[in-house]
Amino acid sequence: MSHAVVTAPKPESRLTLNQARVGSDVQIRIVDGPACQRLRDLGFCENLQVRKLSGGRNLICSICGTRLAISRELAEQVLVAPVA
Amino acid sequence: MSESLPALIALVGNPNVGKTTLFNALTGSSQKVGNYAGVTVAVKSGETYTPHGNKVRVLDLPGCYSLNANSLDEQVAVDALNGQLKGESVPDLVVCVVDSSSLERQLPLTLQVLELGLPCVMALNMVDVAEKSGLRLDPVKLSEELGIPVIPMQANAGKGLVQLKQTFRAPLPPVRESSWLHHHEDSDKARRAFIDQICEVAARRPDAHQLTVSDRIDTYLLHPVYGWLAFAGILFTVFWAIFSFAKIPMGWIEAGQGAFGNWVSTLIPAGDLQSLIVDGIIGGVGGVIVFLPQIVLLFLFIGLLESSGYMARAAFLMDSIMAKAGLSGKAFLPLFSSYACAIPGVMATRTIDSPKERLVTIFVAPWMSCSARLPVYFLIVPMLLSEKEGSWKQALILFGIYILGTASAFVIARLLRGRLGPDDKPNHFLLELPPYRKPQWSYIFRHVADRAWAFVGKAGTIILGLSILLWALSTYPKSDSESPTEQLEHSAMGRIGFVIEPVVKPLGFDGRVGTSILTSFAAREVFNTSMAIIFNVEETDDEVETRIHIREKIAQAKWPDGRPLFTPLSLVSLLVFYIYAMQCLPTSAVVARESGSWKWAIGQFLFMSGFAYVASLIVFQVGRMLGFS
Numbered sequence: 001m002s003h004a005v006v007t008a009p010k011p012e013s014r015l016t017l018n019q020a021r022v023g024s025d026v027q028i029r030i031v032d033g034p035a036c037q038r039l040r041d042l043g044f045c046e047n048l049q050v051r052k053l054s055g056g057r058n059l060i061c062s063i064c065g066t067r068l069a070i071s072r073e074l075a076e077q078v079l080v081a082p083v084a
Numbered sequence: 085m086s087e088s089l090p091a092l093i094a095l096v097g098n099p100n101v102g103k104t105t106l107f108n109a110l111t112g113s114s115q116k117v118g119n120y121a122g123v124t125v126a127v128k129s130g131e132t133y134t135p136h137g138n139k140v141r142v143l144d145l146p147g148c149y150s151l152n153a154n155s156l157d158e159q160v161a162v163d164a165l166n167g168q169l170k171g172e173s174v175p176d177l178v179v180c181v182v183d184s185s186s187l188e189r190q191l192p193l194t195l196q197v198l199e200l201g202l203p204c205v206m207a208l209n210m211v212d213v214a215e216k217s218g219l220r221l222d223p224v225k226l227s228e229e230l231g232i233p234v235i236p237m238q239a240n241a242g243k244g245l246v247q248l249k250q251t252f253r254a255p256l257p258p259v260r261e262s263s264w265l266h267h268h269e270d271s272d273k274a275r276r277a278f279i280d281q282i283c284e285v286a287a288r289r290p291d292a293h294q295l296t297v298s299d300r301i302d303t304y305l306l307h308p309v310y311g312w313l314a315f316a317g318i319l320f321t322v323f324w325a326i327f328s329f330a331k332i333p334m335g336w337i338e339a340g341q342g343a344f345g346n347w348v349s350t351l352i353p354a355g356d357l358q359s360l361i362v363d364g365i366i367g368g369v370g371g372v373i374v375f376l377p378q379i380v381l382l383f384l385f386i387g388l389l390e391s392s393g394y395m396a397r398a399a400f401l402m403d404s405i406m407a408k409a410g411l412s413g414k415a416f417l418p419l420f421s422s423y424a425c426a427i428p429g430v431m432a433t434r435t436i437d438s439p440k441e442r443l444v445t446i447f448v449a450p451w452m453s454c455s456a457r458l459p460v461y462f463l464i465v466p467m468l469l470s471e472k473e474g475s476w477k478q479a480l481i482l483f484g485i486y487i488l489g490t491a492s493a494f495v496i497a498r499l500l501r502g503r504l505g506p507d508d509k510p511n512h513f514l515l516e517l518p519p520y521r522k523p524q525w526s527y528i529f530r531h532v533a534d535r536a537w538a539f540v541g542k543a544g545t546i547i548l549g550l551s552i553l554l555w556a557l558s559t560y561p562k563s564d565s566e567s568p569t570e571q572l573e574h575s576a577m578g579r580i581g582f583v584i585e586p587v588v589k590p591l592g593f594d595g596r597v598g599t600s601i602l603t604s605f606a607a608r609e610v611f612n613t614s615m616a617i618i619f620n621v622e623e624t625d626d627e628v629e630t631r632i633h634i635r636e637k638i639a640q641a642k643w644p645d646g647r648p649l650f651t652p653l654s655l656v657s658l659l660v661f662y663i664y665a666m667q668c669l670p671t672s673a674v675v676a677r678e679s680g681s682w683k684w685a686i687g688q689f690l691f692m693s694g695f696a697y698v699a700s701l702i703v704f705q706v707g708r709m710l711g712f713s
Contacts (some may be wrong), residue, residue: 008335040272057403063189064189064217066183066185066516067299067519068514069517071514
């Protein structure tokens, strides 16, 4: 069986915000989990761009010009894709 | 379209967007402003005038991220908008205050407010900050898209105020249909899509993410090593200033008070009246007023830290330590404020999302050594070392006192948090780190002046009253004896002391100290006043006693069998008692209000007082067994 020619774009790699590299810009793909409502209220919504500023016990990210510190459990519920 | 004039205006917005700054600018009042989410925890109300001279009431609501009411202060805001707040009607006009530098994040709340169907105006605050960050705002487009007036402003500089006030008149902006909800099932997605559409035309952000000055400062101040060094350095500076620098103005107050006492005693002939005024009133009130510089400094530093934006960083850093006590970084501000006074500390717990964590924080807050304990510490600590005030050894002991109170609070918090069990709904740590700003000096100074005035007011009322009462109790009934010691024993105070003595003797105190402790249950600093009045009976010359005098007097005090009353061990026991005892009526009242039941306040009072007694007892008895005296 011959290999199918890949025409569709490569499936993008999805990370949780925890896994994203410190200092990188990422775009929010999916916000899903028990606290997603709270995250959305804070501005963590699909398609917004985020820069992860620091990791650790709580991570700091910059979203729309505001720095927010959120816990790892919350960051786990945000799936992001790196921005080229 | 409403034809009537607006009578009630509510300011709504995310935390830390400048609602209170705007409120102060509108009403000319001086509510406390901090660069920290959740400084406004209760609704404040004030009055302003429209350009036509009509009076309107303005409500400053606590900040909220949404109208879903996740924490208590958000619930208050929601209630106010629905007119469910006690004594308030539904607002006639809502001013949505937004920080324009993060407009995208704040529009969901604006849309939610619009969906309530109330007339709305948007105050596009901090446009200067937004422009500096490269955001290109178009208020006209924004207004067209949202269908409400949009007023660009800089509330802290007073820019845009007149334009905003122009909207406070009939006809009020028409309530527009929430068209964005028509296309979608999910209201969140619907709002999101609408906001994307708005921002596309009205708020364009440069593509490249720019590292702001605040970001760069944060790389140091939140650094795992430098961040902690800076934190320790800041705390050390605060404490150093309070305990060392404050000595200078305190000296002036003491000198002034001495001179005043001398001057008064030359005016009034010796007798009961002179004794009442010089020993009772000037000595009693003065013994407390002398701590004014320290209280002013503590509030000044807390104001400075909040206003500059550092307080949020401290909460972020402290989160890992607070977690060990079963609390989160959000409990840091309430607990740190409690070093100044437990009352604002307990009030500030409203920003804590988890109700159980909030109760625990309220419960332990009075163990953070508050400024009212300082007079007592300053009286006792130098005696312990039998030296003058102000040495580094005393600073070390004071530091230890703070550590002991704080550590005990953490242990109890942890135990209590374990007993209360997990929350019904998991709460996660999240905190906005505001950009660093220049402190708003005028507000800080006004706030400090308010606190100082409240302290002086307390000295002029409660403490003045108690001073007169204590003086009377120690002077009457009069005995025929000339000896001051016999007079004291004969007086009402001496009799009370006699009754109390068996209770406090196991702690190493006699009836006189016991009476002083008893009188300080309404307010701890009264202890100094009581000691001054009780031990001053031996005083014959007209010199006004300062603390040095009280110390000299009580250092000579003896048990009836001739042993000195104050030994190092009994002094330590006394210190321990004051670290733990809950002796502040106003705090209990605030705890009852904030926890929603007197049970918590009474339980807290009984627990802390009982704990103080037992801790003192253990210190004194174990110390004696180990051969200390």
